[in-house]
Amino acid sequence: MTAPATTEQISATVGVGGTNTAADVRVVQDLLNRAARANLAVDGDCGPATREAIRSYQSGFLRVPDGRIDPGGLTLRRLTADAGGRSASPRDTPAATPGPGGGPRLTQFARQGPGHYAYADSERQYGTDTMTQLLTGTAAALHRAGLEMGVGDISFAQGGLMPPHKTHQDGRHVDLRPLRTDNARGPVSIGDPVYSRDGTRVLVESLLANPSVRRVLFNDTEIAGVRSFAGHHNHLHVELGP
Ligand SMILES: [Zn+2]
Structure with missing residues (x-):
């Protein structure tokens, strides 16, 4: 099962x-x-x-x-x-949808709130409850530090293939923007003048403090705990454990 x-x-x-x-x-x-x-x-x-x-x-x-x-x-x-996961619970919110293949239900993450904003389309932002908890907690930590993160692709409501990704199929993967020194809501790459290593380090440390995070792919390896991976200069790919 x-x-x-x-x-x-x-x-x-x-x-x-x-x-x-x-x-x-x-x-x-x-x-x-x-x-x-x-x-x-x-x-x-x-x-x-x-x-x-x-x-x-x-x-x-x-x-x-x-x-x-x-x-x-x-x-x-x-x-x-x-126990092999949660039982069907009447407390599941109406927004929750049955997961792919009977897997975890996926719920849309809030488009914005303290410490976070969305930069992907709303139909691409469905995650597991663990993902919601991770993002909520991380956003709160950033907010306390006067920072904000951009949340990108997670998964579709029903899971499944989400081009151009190979992953992002089950609500356990999320792309996040690195932080900027000007705190603007925009893209940024490691080599850009407005890239904030300090801010991004706060983000990574908060993510890795959560035991459900399996790995963080990102190419600024001056930040402890990230793993370098092709293409990950302008976003962090965060993966939760199974
Ligand atoms: Zn990704």
Whole structure:
């Protein structure tokens, strides 16, 4: 079966000392059943059996299992991965579309917001939930630094071939513009006078701080962590893990 890497979402903590909303508890119970054969009733009640199942599952990778699951935290990410991806969730937004071949659903990224603007057509900007989280977090980091990034091609709503790219087929790839010293919303190449290595370094560091980023292709190798690749002098190609 395919295993979407998109992490299941909960709105608040679940487990020992957690907020334990019924909807969140059901998400966790379903994940524990699929990831660890916990055989729990998916009833939204975080009772002793559910709390013990969380602890038991955590003992496989945490030295001190705390029995609690945080939104976006390690236990939730591992549970989702072990469960083979998210289950169909009523909380998926109406804008979400079924992914290619039953893969992750793709959602259109916001055209602009704090720290980002779009430079590709809107139908070419559909990504996985993980992609949306990455771009939102990176844009926020840039915004705090008084910077802004240009977001280019991601994928089509249904995925599939997107010329001229070979990749960009499943919402896990995105092109970003390097930063400019004048902060204008325009293209820039490494050799241009307005190319900002410092700004682009802030961008790269923010991207690489996200564990879901597999690699960043870009030809200014003075910036730590990027990989040189033909044609990547005027954009960064960011790839998420499977
Ligand atoms: Zn690309």
